[in-house]
Structure formats: C-alpha cells, structure tokens
Amino acid sequence: MSKHEIRSPLPGTFYRSSAPDVPPFKADGDAVSSSDAIGLIEVMKTFQEIQAGVAGGSIRFLVDNEEPVMAGQVIAEVEQ
Amino acid sequence: MAIKVLHHGLATTVQDLGRPGYFHLGIPLGGAMDRYAMRAANLLVGNDEGSAGLEAVFLGPKLEFTEDAVVAVTGADMPAKVDGVEQPGWTAFSVRAGQTLTFDFLKSGARIYIAVAGGIDVPLALGSRSTYPIGALGGYKGRPLAAGDELPVGAANGSGEARSVAEQLRRLPAAPVALRVLPGLYWDRLSDEAKLSFFADEWKVAPEADRMGYRFRGGRKLSFVEREQPFGAGSDPSNIVDSCYPYGSIQVPGGTEPIILHRDAVSGGGYFMLGTVISADMDLIGQMQPHTPTRFVEVTMDEALAARAEENTRLEALRTSLR
Numbered sequence: 001m002s003k004h005e006i007r008s009p010l011p012g013t014f015y016r017s018s019a020p021d022v023p024p025f026k027a028d029g030d031a032v033s034s035s036d037a038i039g040l041i042e043v044m045k046t047f048q049e050i051q052a053g054v055a056g057g058s059i060r061f062l063v064d065n066e067e068p069v070m071a072g073q074v075i076a077e078v079e080q
Numbered sequence: 081m082a083i084k085v086l087h088h089g090l091a092t093t094v095q096d097l098g099r100p101g102y103f104h105l106g107i108p109l110g111g112a113m114d115r116y117a118m119r120a121a122n123l124l125v126g127n128d129e130g131s132a133g134l135e136a137v138f139l140g141p142k143l144e145f146t147e148d149a150v151v152a153v154t155g156a157d158m159p160a161k162v163d164g165v166e167q168p169g170w171t172a173f174s175v176r177a178g179q180t181l182t183f184d185f186l187k188s189g190a191r192i193y194i195a196v197a198g199g200i201d202v203p204l205a206l207g208s209r210s211t212y213p214i215g216a217l218g219g220y221k222g223r224p225l226a227a228g229d230e231l232p233v234g235a236a237n238g239s240g241e242a243r244s245v246a247e248q249l250r251r252l253p254a255a256p257v258a259l260r261v262l263p264g265l266y267w268d269r270l271s272d273e274a275k276l277s278f279f280a281d282e283w284k285v286a287p288e289a290d291r292m293g294y295r296f297r298g299g300r301k302l303s304f305v306e307r308e309q310p311f312g313a314g315s316d317p318s319n320i321v322d323s324c325y326p327y328g329s330i331q332v333p334g335g336t337e338p339i340i341l342h343r344d345a346v347s348g349g350g351y352f353m354l355g356t357v358i359s360a361d362m363d364l365i366g367q368m369q370p371h372t373p374t375r376f377v378e379v380t381m382d383e384a385l386a387a388r389a390e391e392n393t394r395l396e397a398l399r400t401s402l403r
Contacts, residue, residue, distance in 0.1 A: 010090060010138045011186065011369040013287045043138060043370055044091065044290045068371040071138060072185035 004054045005074045008063075012043030014075060016065040024065070032059050032078055039075065056080040081149070081198065085229040086180065087142035094200050094219035094231070095135040095193075099208035103347045109327055110210035110218065111343050113291060113366025114191055116395065117155035120245050121195035123402040124152035124172040126237055131199030132209035134225075137191045138369075140183025141225060147177045150197040150236065154245070156189025156367060157252070171244040189252050189367040197236035212344060214292075249398050253364040256282070256373040259340075259357050261330065262384050266320060266352040274302035274335070278354065279378050286337065287370040291344040294365050295337050296374060302335040302354075313350065320352045328362055329353040330376075338376075340365060360387035 008014065016024040016039050025037045032038065032052040038059065040047045052059070056078035063075045085092075095118065098111025112118035112135055119129040127133075134141070140158055152172045153160045160167045161182045167173045175181060183192070202209050202220050211219025220229055261279075270278070281299030289295050304317035312321040318335050325331070325341055331351040332338045340357050342365060357365065358379060368374070379387070 007185065009185065011190075011371070012138075013370065043287050045288045046090075048090070070369070072187070 002080050004056060004078045004080055006038060006050070006052060006054070006076045006078065008041055008050065008069045008071060008073050008075050010041045010043055010048060010069075011071045012041040012048075012069060014063050014065070014067050014069045015040040015042065015047070016061070026059050026061075028060050029058050031057050041069065050075065052078060054078050054080065081147045081233040083149075083196065083200075083231040083233060084144040084146065085141060085225045085227055085231065086144055087227055088225045089136045089141040089183075090139040092134055092136040092141045092225045093211035093213065094132050094202055094225075095210045096132040096208055097130045098210050098343060099206045099218070102206055103327075104324075106347050107206065107215065107217070108212060108344045108347065110208060110212050112191075112193060112210075113343055114155050114193065114363040116251055116363045116391075116398075117191070117193045118195075119395070120170065120249075120398055120402075121152045121154040121193040122199070123399065124154070124170070124243050124245065125150045125195045125197040127195060127197065127199050131195065131234075132202065133193055133195040133200060135191055135193055136183075138186055140192060143181045143194075145175045145177060145179055145181070149175045149233065151175050151181065152195050153192050154195075154250075155191050155193045157187040158189070158192050159184040159187075168244065170250050172242050186369075190369050191366050196233050198234035201232040201234040214344070243402060245398065246401060249394065249401065251363065251394070253367050253372075256375060257364065257368060258375050258377050259361050259365065260379045260384065260387060261355045261357055261376045262379055262381060263355040264329065264353055267354055269304050269317070269320075269352050270354060271303040271305055274304070278302060278338075279376050283338065283374045283376070285368050285370050285372045285374060289368070289370065291342055293339040293341050293345055294368065295339045297337045299338075302332055304335065318352055319350050322348055322350045323353075324348045325353065326356055328357040328359065330355055330357065342366070358384040358387055360384070360391040
C-alpha cells in the first residue's frame with residue numbers, strides 16, 4: 001500500500017464541489033480513477049478542474065471546501 | 081526560429097513594457113505587470129529592455145524550441161527545466177533545438193517573465209507587442225497563448241554568455257506585503273474612521289485579482305462623509321461624477337473591497353478613488369498571490385518621489401551589472 005499525493009498546480013481557493021448546492025466530487029474514502037475530478041481551484045475569475053491523476057482505492061482530503069491553497073500544496077492523498 | 085507552445089499554462093501572454101499614450105482613448109497601458117523583472121529578463125539575454133517576452137501567471141507554459149536559443153526566466157520563483165533539468169532563475173541559459181522548456185510548481189511570487197534572445201517577434205500594435213486580451217489587441221493574435229501556437233523569434237544580438245542578476249538586485253515582495261499609498265483627490269469622501277481603518281486593517285488579495293485590477297478583502301467596510309450625490313453621480317456614496325482612473329488608483333465600490341487598477345485597467349468611470357499606489361510599488365503587486373496578507377501604508381508625495389528615485393537607482397544598477 002502506498003500513498004500518492006495530489007497537489008494543487010495553482011494558488012487560489014479550493015472547492016470540493018462544482019456548485020454550492022451539489023454534492024462534493026469525492027468524499028473521503030471514495031475510490032478514484034486518474035481522470036476523475038476531485039475539486040476546483042478558483043483564481044483570476046476562472047475555475048480550474050483538479051483531476052486525481054492517479055487511480056486508487058481511497059481518497060482522503062487534507063484541505064477543506066473554500067480553503068485557500070498555495071501552488072504545490074497537497075490537497076488530498078490517495079491510497080494505492 | 082520559432083517556439084512551439086505545447087501547453088499554455090494558465091494565462092500566458094506576450095508582453096513588453098506597454099503602450100503608453102492611448103489611455104485617454106480607453107486603451108490601457110498594458111505591458112508586464114512586473115516591469116522590472118521583464119527588463120531584467122531581456123537584459124540577461126542581450127535584448128533591448130523593451131523587447132517582447134512572455135508573462136506567465138501561477139502556472140508555467142510548456143514550450144518547444146525549433147532552434148538553439150538563449151533564455152532567461154525572472155520574476156516569481158518557479159523553477160525552469162530544460163528537458164527536465166532544472167535551470168537557475170534570474171540567469172541566462174541555453175536551450176538546444178528540439179528541447180522543451182517546462183516549469184515546476186510556483187514557490188513564491190506570482191508571475192514569471194521568459195525572455196528569449198531576439199525577442200518574441202509578433203507585430204507591433206499601437207507601438208507595442210503587449211497583449212490586451214479583452215481588446216483583442218497586440219501580442220499573439222490579441223489573445224493568451226494556446227497549445228499549437230508558434231511564436232516567431234527575432235534575430236538575437238547578444239553573445240549568449242551565461243549571465244546572472246545579483247541576489248540583491250532581484251526584487252520580490254516581502255511578507256506581509258506593504259504597499260505605499262498617496263491619498264488622492266477623493267480622500268475626503270471617507271469618514272475619519274474609514275481613513276484610519278483602511279491603513280490599520282490587514283487586507284488579503286482576492287482570488288479574482290488579475291491584470292486589470294487587484295482586488296482585496298478582509299478589512300473593515302469603509303464609510304463615507306454624508307452628502308447629497310451631485311448630478312451625474314450614482315446613488316451609492318462610493319460613486320462620483322465620472323473621472324479619469326490613473327494607473328495604480330484604488331477604487332472601493334460600495335466601500336467594501338479595494339481594487340488597485342493595474343496594467344490592463346479601464347481608464348475612467350464613476351467610482352471614487354481613495355488614493356494611488358506609488359509607482360515604486362506597482363511591480364510588487366504583479367508578484368502577489370491570492371490570499372497574500374497586505375497592509376497599505378500612507379506616504380507623502382516627497383516619500384513617493386524618494387521611493388521612485390530609489391527604484392530608478394536599482395534599475396541603473398541592474399543595467400550597469402548586465403552591460
């Protein structure tokens with residue numbers, strides 16, 4: 001079992017879901033595939049989708065919804 | 081000689097030092113947000129300071145070179161890599177034909193400036209190669225770069241020797257950022273309480289800050305001196321009869337979120353401006369990430385002019401060191 005870190009490529013504000021009234025892309029413990037969206041980063045009036053980039057059995061988020069993130073910050077970990 | 085864009089990054093644009101002289105017609109100054117870094121990148125590769133390079137914000141592009149080139153990356157700390165091998169910042173390096181330039185995660189600052197010996201040779205538009213995207217003017221087809229673009233590069237006139245900007249001549253904002261402000265024509269619209277709180281409070285860069293304006297939030301709402309709004313002004317106390325907006329002016333719509341107008345700003349409108357960020361500090365704004373804690377510091381005209389002289393001295397030292 002190894003852990004893969006998903007990092008934010010950008011500084012901005014992290015969102016767990018695509019809109020305030022819809023469920024998050026992924027919940028803690030969900031399985032992910034490489035192309036799955038796990039969140040959005042808002043910066044300069046645009047939203048950049050963050051993809052898992054890796055497939056794994058269980059994802060765990062380290063950043064809350066609407067929390068500021070820096071570029072390179074670990075957003076979530078995936079157990080492989 | 082050309083550079084192929086394999087990935088555009090987030091918003092990468094061709095920029096030079098801008099196109100002053102058309103602001104009264106509604107065409108913004110444009111040009112690099114951190115002009116000092118742009119100048120340094122050009123000088124490192126033997127270009128004129130006003131040659132066109134690339135400005136990339138938060139995320140670097142991926143570029144393939146069709147011929148040998150000399151390149152320098154200045155501004156934010158975002159390590160450049162040539163075929164995966166890391167290159168020093170603020171230093172000229174060689175890229176061979178067929179090699180690819182990529183970038184690591186941003187570590188500090190916000191915008192990198194990529195200069196290539198010979199400059200990015202897009203056509204001049206109103207005297208400048210700077211991209212003004214919402215006006216579809218200048219740069220590469222008037223827009224940010226996209227994968228598949230091929231950027232023409234001019235003839236290099238430098239020697240290609242590896243040169244570096246000395247540490248003390250590299251400029252990035254310290255944390256927390258202090259931006260010096262000269263109160264302006266409409267300062268007296270603010271209540272006494274607001275005049276104090278604006279400078280006392282800590283503000284943070286809002287994620288929507290961009291080349292047009294840097295927005296801040298987190299400080300207390302500003303209140304205004306009561307008045308009957310003059311004919312032509314909107315009904316909100318932050319409204320005025322339309323006026324020119326200077327580069328660096330700070331408007332506060334509704335008294336809530338200060339916005340510093342930057343290189344691609346509109347040239348006029350109906351919001352009061354409490355003052356202007358001094359010219360010496362405008363480059364620093366281009367290196368501020370979202371959520372950066374910021375204080376505004378009141379200065380006098382004499383202090384603003386002294387700061388400008390100090391920055392001119394730094395620029396002269398840079399020119400001398402790279403001559």
